[in-house]
Amino acid sequence: xxxxxxxxxxxxxxxxxxxxxxxxxxxxxxxxxxxxxxxxxxxxxxxxxxxxxxxxxxxxxxxxxxxxxxxxxxxxxxxxxxxxxxxxxxxxxxxxxxxxxxxxxxxxxxxxxxxxxxxxxxxxxxxxxxxxxxxxxxxxxxxxxxxxxxxxxxxxxxxxxxxxxxxxxxxxxxxxxxxxxxxxxxxxxxxxxxxxxxxxxxxxxxxxxxxxxxxxxxxxxxxxxxxxxxxxxxxxxxxxxxxxxxxxxxxxxxxxxxxxxxxxxxxxxxxxxxxxxxxxxxxxxxxxxxxxxxxxxxxxxxxxxxxxxxxxxxxxxxxxxxxxxxxxxxx
Numbered sequence: 001x002x003x004x005x006x007x008x009x010x011x012x013x014x015x016x017x018x019x020x021x022x023x024x025x026x027x028x029x030x031x032x033x034x035x036x037x038x039x040x041x042x043x044x045x046x047x048x049x050x051x052x053x054x055x056x057x058x059x060x061x062x063x064x065x066x067x068x069x070x071x072x073x074x075x076x077x078x079x080x081x082x083x084x085x086x087x088x089x090x091x092x093x094x095x096x097x098x099x100x101x102x103x104x105x106x107x108x109x110x111x112x113x114x115x116x117x118x119x120x121x122x123x124x125x126x127x128x129x130x131x132x133x134x135x136x137x138x139x140x141x142x143x144x145x146x147x148x149x150x151x152x153x154x155x156x157x158x159x160x161x162x163x164x165x166x167x168x169x170x171x172x173x174x175x176x177x178x179x180x181x182x183x184x185x186x187x188x189x190x191x192x193x194x195x196x197x198x199x200x201x202x203x204x205x206x207x208x209x210x211x212x213x214x215x216x217x218x219x220x221x222x223x224x225x226x227x228x229x230x231x232x233x234x235x236x237x238x239x240x241x242x243x244x245x246x247x248x249x250x251x252x253x254x255x256x257x258x259x260x261x262x263x264x265x266x267x268x269x270x271x272x273x274x275x276x277x278x279x280x281x282x283x284x285x286x287x288x289x290x291x292x293x294x295x296x297x298x299x300x301x302x303x304x305x306x307x308x309x310x311x312x313x314x315x316x317x318x319x320x321x322x323x324x325x326x327x328x329x330x331x
Contacts, residue, residue: 024277027268031281034262036288040296042255049247053235055256056226057244060219062260067215070264076210084213092203093217099196100218101225106189113182122186124157127279129194134275137198138206142276145322149315150276153283156311159304160286197275204271211267219263280316287312 046055071077111119127150134140142150203209230236238246269278287309293299 024269024273027265028273028277028281031262031265031269031278032284032288034258034265035282035285037292038255038259038262039289040292041258045249045251045254047247047249047252050252051235051238051242051244051246053226053230053233054239054244054246054248055252057223058253059256059259059263060223060226062257063219063263064216066260066264067212067219071210071212071216074212076212080213088207088209089217092207092209093214094221096196096199096203097218097221097225099192099199101222103189103192103196106185106192110182110186110189113178114186118182119161119186121158122183123190124154124161125187126190126193127154127157127276129191130197130275130279131194133194133198134201137202140274141324143322143324146319146324149319149322150279152311152315152318153280156308156315157283157286159308159311160283160290162304194275197270197278200267200270201275204267211271212264215263215267276319280312280319284312284316 068077071080107123110122114122131142131147131150135142200214203214204211230239266278269281287305290301290305294301
């Protein structure tokens with residue numbers, strides 16, 4: 001019999017049963033704008049005296065409050081005590097939260113021992129690992145065209161990252177130290193980033209863990225980890241000496257709340273569009289930041305940004321236009 005092409009049943013953007021495409025695009029657009037404007041807002045409204053740990057903890061608590069309000073609005077909060085289990089929570093949110101915490105630590109180690117170009121190129125491999133783990137865990141395949149789009153996106157991300165910090169050189173010339181304290185940590189961090197993103201997508205799409213609940217759980221777990229690590233850190237000492245809100249003004253809450261809203265949007269994009277799509281959002285946001293810096297600070301986009309712009313647009317167009325399809329023989 002004649003063979004016909006049918007779309008594979010997929011979770012996320014191409015699945016009409018998950019959410020309308022317009023909502024997915026709305027979430028993605030809002031998250032892109034949030035990511036893009038966040039650096040400028042934080043720079044303008046966060047004073048240098050503000051203790052970093054206090055702003056991060058405040059953001060996590062703001063995420064929890066926002067997510068609980070949304071859960072109360074959609075009616076899922078009242079059924080939470082019947083459905084919530086500790087094991088389910090640790091599986092869905094605890095593991096990704098721990099992985100992200102380890103990833104951030106590895107990136108800090110690597111950044112101090114690599115030049116910007118090497119760091120940027122290796123760090124962007126997380127997009128490949130996200131696609132890989134999405135396939136291994138969710139069996140969600142990419143078409144050849146989508147693989148090509150991911151490659152274009154990685155090139156664009158490297159160009160944008162290098163354009164922002166191309167002057168940074170390696171802090172060491174020891175080859176062994178560069179390898180074991182620079183290259184290895186950033187590659188492991190990229191693997192962990194892809195794994196955590198795929199696990200979040202698995203928890204929301206397969207285990208039906210709502211994005212709002214995952215936001216609450218991951219924020220609480222992340223806050224506990226941060227408190228434990230900050231106990232004897234300079235930030236922890238500063239908080240005990242000067243108080244939690246040292247250096248804060250009412251305007252400091254603007255970037256904190258904006259970042260919290262971004263956390264909610266990350267959960268929605270991951271749930272309905274997947275971790276790979278989130279990668280496109282993050283890279284697109286770098287372009288938004290460059291444009292906003294030109295508008296408000298008068299800083300013109302770098303040549304790297306101008307080259308990256310058509311690459312990002314092309315990669316998004318290709319990835320959207322050529323989803324993976326399977327051939328299915330009719331009997």
